[in-house]
Amino acid sequence: METIKVGIVGLGRLGKVHAHNLKGKVANATLYAACSPVSEELEYAKNNLGVQVTYTDYEEMVKDEQLDAIFIVSPSGLHCSQIQLGLKYGKHVFSEKPIGLNIEEINETIQVINQYPNQKFMLGFMRRFDTDYMYAKELVDNDELGDVTLIRCYGIDPSEGLESFVKFAGASNSGGLFADMSIHDIDLVRWFTGQEVSKVWAIGKNTTYKELDEVGELETGAAMLQLADNTMGILVAGRNCHHGYHVETELIGTKGMLRIAQVPEKNLVTIMNEHGVVRPTSQNFPERFSQAFINEANEFIECILTDRQPSINAIDGLESTKVALACKESYEKNQLVTI
Ligand code: NAI
Structure with a gap:
């Protein structure tokens, strides 16, 4: 080939x-x-x-x-x-x-x-290529949860990166916490429900590094989303996670609920020592999503070779950015924003 x-x-x-x-x-x-x-x-x-x-x-x-x-x-x-x-x-x-x-x-x-x-054009929402998210999507599509009523998402980066983030925050524009971190969760909300977000209300707090206030960045933020059919979304995003890299998603439906990585476990090892029963946690995005990054690249190359357009396209990029920017605006203006 x-x-x-x-x-x-x-x-x-x-x-x-x-x-x-x-x-x-x-x-x-x-x-x-x-x-x-x-x-x-x-x-x-x-x-x-x-x-x-x-x-x-x-x-x-x-x-x-x-x-x-x-x-x-x-x-x-x-x-x-x-x-x-x-x-x-x-x-x-x-x-x-x-x-x-x-x-x-x-x-x-x-x-x-x-x-x-x-x-071909493809956007890198790699979580859609993670086997756990793919398994959950199949369950949702097979109606195992019934109608989805609420999705709760956590995306929190490890604390060890926070100091260097603060150092460069003024110089390089990340787009703010919601465009930088929550954008994956916003994409998941759209992917799981097939619905667009219509309203957002976002809040946030800088505690460790108050200087982030001056450059419009956030250490921790949260947002409530209302989708076109009234399905609810709750986003929690941050840059100060002391146990590593915390990505967790919960879906609540009329017939059941599911959680993906409710504890962000690194592997199947349990250590018993002077700290008690310890489960190691995933430490960063390259580790947690290592196979998903490979899977998405394989998909892009395969789309080129088999002459088909990738399933994640520019509209996914546009719609997720609209929601992320609305969250930023909502936080900055302290008001509900309709998209
Ligand atoms: P980084 O700051 O570590 O790396 C940026 C790279 O761009 C550096 O190699 C730098 O030399 C290069 N660069 C800077 N200005 C340039 C220019 N004018 N022309 C060409 N190259 C230039 O950033 P990081 O964390 O690797 O993020 C890069 C992108 O990947 C961002 O858009 C970020 O949102 C995205 N990202 C996505 C993740 C995911 O989970 N899918 C995780 C981390 C980042």
Whole structure:
């Protein structure tokens, strides 16, 4: 079978994960090029990833005729312009979430995506490729829970990353806690219910680092969502989880309820020692979703090879960002926001 030559932009926390997957764990793909403004990252690409060509300028990379597809893992504010440029130069494009941070720019990007129907576009909501979430979705679709009435979602990053987040929070725009963290949960709410969110009310609190107030970022936030058919959503998001990486989802239905990772267990080991009975917890997103990242990349490559569009598209990106930005607005204005 044909091998898809991929170029990656961004080799930070997640870029390295995707790059290593593309190097050896994704079928029928090869990591051919990498782009970053940071020379150490390009050295890393050559030495540790076996990348043949490196670029400091993204447009130069997408012009490379050897390349079939681009993986965008750069800061969120760059996604829209990089998606557009990749498509214009004839590449298939995978972009990390969120699709963008500005609704006008996202709509413009959707128009460009629609101009290239033969090229594939996919957005990185990898939880839809996690086997536990897939199992839960099958149960919901098979009516095991009856009608879903409420979904409660936790997405809290480990405390160990908080200090460095605070250091760079002013310099790089994450889009705020809801666009950065809750966007996965918002996507899950839409995916499980097939409904759009109509109203949101969000609150938040900065305690450890009060300076986050000044840059419009949050250490912990929460939001209530009302969906078009009155289904309810509760989001809890944060950046200060002391036991590791806490991603948990609960669905309550008329016939039953289910929880995915109600304790975010790392594995099946239980330790009994002076602390009592200890269950290790998952520590970060590369660990918790390692297989999901591989599965989603496999799906993207397979879509290219079998000429079908991925199931996660730009509309999923637009709708989830609308909700995340409404949560931000609700928090900032202290009022209920109708979408
Ligand atoms: P990071 O800050 O660790 O890495 C960003 C990378 O982009 C660095 O390699 C940097 O050199 C590069 N970069 C910066 N400016 C650039 C430019 N002008 N042109 C090209 N490259 C540039 O960020 P991280 O955490 O890896 O996040 C990257 C993206 O992935 C974000 O959009 C984030 O929302 C998303 N993400 C998704 C996750 C998921 O669960 N699916 C988890 C973590 C991040």
